[in-house]
Amino acid sequence: MIRVGVNGYGTIGKRVADAVAAQPDMELVGVTKTKPNYEAEAAIRRGYDLYAAIAERAGEFETAGVGIAGTLPDLLESVDVVVDCAPSGIGAQNRSVYAAHDTPAIFQGGEGADVADASFNARTNFEASRGADTLRVVSCNTTGLARLLAPLEAAYGIEKARVTLVRRGGDPSETGRGPINDVVPDPTTVPSHHGPDVNTVLSGVDVDTAALKAPVTTMHTHSVNVTLREPPTTEAVRDLLADESRIFTIPEAAGIDGAGKLKEYAMDRGRPRGDLWENCVWEESINVSGRDLYLFENVHQEADVVPENVDAIRALTTDLSAAESVERTNEALGVGLESLLLSGGDARDPITADD
Numbered sequence: 152m153i154r155v156g157v158n159g160y161g162t163i164g165k166r167v168a169d170a171v172a173a174q175p176d177m178e179l180v181g182v183t184k185t186k187p188n189y190e191a192e193a194a195i196r197r198g199y200d201l202y203a204a205i206a207e208r209a210g211e212f213e214t215a216g217v218g219i220a221g222t223l224p225d226l227l228e229s230v231d232v233v234v235d236c237a238p239s240g241i242g243a244q245n246r247s248v249y250a251a252h253d254t255p256a257i258f259q260g261g262e263g264a265d266v267a268d269a270s271f272n273a274r275t276n277f278e279a280s281r282g283a284d285t286l287r288v289v290s291c292n293t294t295g296l297a298r299l300l301a302p303l304e305a306a307y308g309i310e311k312a313r314v315t316l317v318r319r320g321g322d323p324s325e326t327g328r329g330p331i332n333d334v335v336p337d338p339t340t341v342p343s344h345h346g347p348d349v350n351t352v353l354s355g356v357d358v359d360t361a362a363l364k365a366p367v368t369t370m371h372t373h374s375v376n377v378t379l380r381e382p383p384t385t386e387a388v389r390d391l392l393a394d395e396s397r398i399f400t401i402p403e404a405a406g407i408d409g410a411g412k413l414k415e416y417a418m419d420r421g422r423p424r425g426d427l428w429e430n431c432v433w434e435e436s437i438n439v440s441g442r443d444l445y446l447f448e449n450v451h452q453e454a455d456v457v458p459e460n461v462d463a464i465r466a467l468t469t470d471l472s473a474a475e476s477v478e479r480t481n482e483a484l485g486v487g488l489e490s491l492l493l494s495g496g497d498a499r500d501p502i503t504a505d506d
């Protein structure tokens with residue numbers, strides 16, 4: 152069993168902890184909190200051992216009647232790998248703590264690429280990550296882009312990808328985030344960091360990204376245009392993407408017009424926390440005109456990096472192949488959303504070069 156600790160039990164950390172606990176070859180040794188709040192209670196109710204992330208605050212847990220199993224150094228001594236899910240920037244500060252305990256570590260996309268030996272995405276560079284002591288799972292948007300561009304690059308070659316990202320303003324629990332009444336370029340400069348970040352896990356693909364933030368909390372939306380080297384049919388691209396286990400092609404007949412219904416569908420399907428681990432691509436948006444491919448996809452920022460973290464743990468600690476790890480992760484979590492509502496050929500109205 153791979154013994155895993157999660158340092159930082161927030162939006163990403165609580166999901167990674169649940170995903171680790173669900174794996175047949177992993178044991179969740181414990182999670183950390185800096186304070187004994189509602190999330191600490193939830194962790195304990197799930198049966199997870201709780202550790203104080205900051206040793207000086209251990210007494211606060213006792214005062215609040217929340218039992219802890221120890222402090223972060225105790226956790227690091229008991230695990231084979233730690234997954235750092237602390238807020239952006241704190242991960243980089245934690246790096247020396249992990250090194251002092253000789254504990255391999257996985258960081259998140261809020262950290263710079265230099266925080267770890269390599270950046271990671273299971274679809275693009277699992278094998279290349281072997282031998283590293285530390286990995287960084289790229290951010291939610293970057294993960295979504297890597298999953299989408301990798302099969303296109305392999306099948307047709309990518310001459311140039313251009314993506315506009317409409318980023319959610321904050322997560323549902325982040326009451327202080329915004330904007331609340333505007334759509335703002337963020338960053339205002341082009342390209343945004345996402346394109347270069349894609350190249351940390353998928354080198355050689357020419358991709359420019361421009362990003363905005365919108366007053367929504369549910370998901371990010373990507374408007375994608377890729378100029379391919381070989382011109383496929385629209386149908387071929389739809390089939391290619393539908394074959395990817397971490398891409399869900401939304402059939403037109405489902406009547407899902409945005410993130411609200413996507414999240415509702417996830418909850419109807421019994422997904423924990425309404426999580427969508429897969430990129431969600433609108434099937435009827437996939438259109439090829441000459442060598443230009445267009446599509447819209449949504450990415451659930453709280454969820455898509457979660458299976459990637461599980462695979463990163465195996466890349467660091469096992470000899471399993473990428474395919475074996477991805478299959479194991481998918482099976483344990485139930486990744487691979489499919490709809491029974493298949494669109495018929497007549498329902499499609501592709502743009503063609505003759506239009």
Ligand SMILES: NC(=O)C1=CN([C@@H]2O[C@H](COP(=O)(O)OP(=O)(O)OC[C@H]3O[C@@H](n4cnc5c(N)ncnc54)[C@H](OP(=O)(O)O)[C@@H]3O)[C@@H](O)[C@H]2O)C=CC1
Nearest residue numbers: 159161162163184185186204236237238239259261291452
């Ligand atoms: N949310 C998102 O959409 C995504 C986030 N990421 C990345 O994942 C990382 C985590 O983000 P996210 O989960 O959203 O952040 P959150 O703020 O939701 O969670 C981080 C948690 O870490 C705890 N924490 C604070 N200080 C420390 C510390 N010194 N040591 C350990 N834990 C600490 C806080 O809980 P408490 O103080 O109560 O213990 C906090 O809830 C970031 O790098 C982010 O960029 C990546 C993809 C998507």
Ligand SMILES: O=C(OP(=O)(O)O)[C@H](O)COP(=O)(O)O
Nearest residue numbers: 260261290291292293318320452
């Ligand atoms: O990693 C994320 O976004 P990103 O891919 O746009 O960098 C997460 O959605 C966190 O973004 P935030 O920095 O807006 O909280």
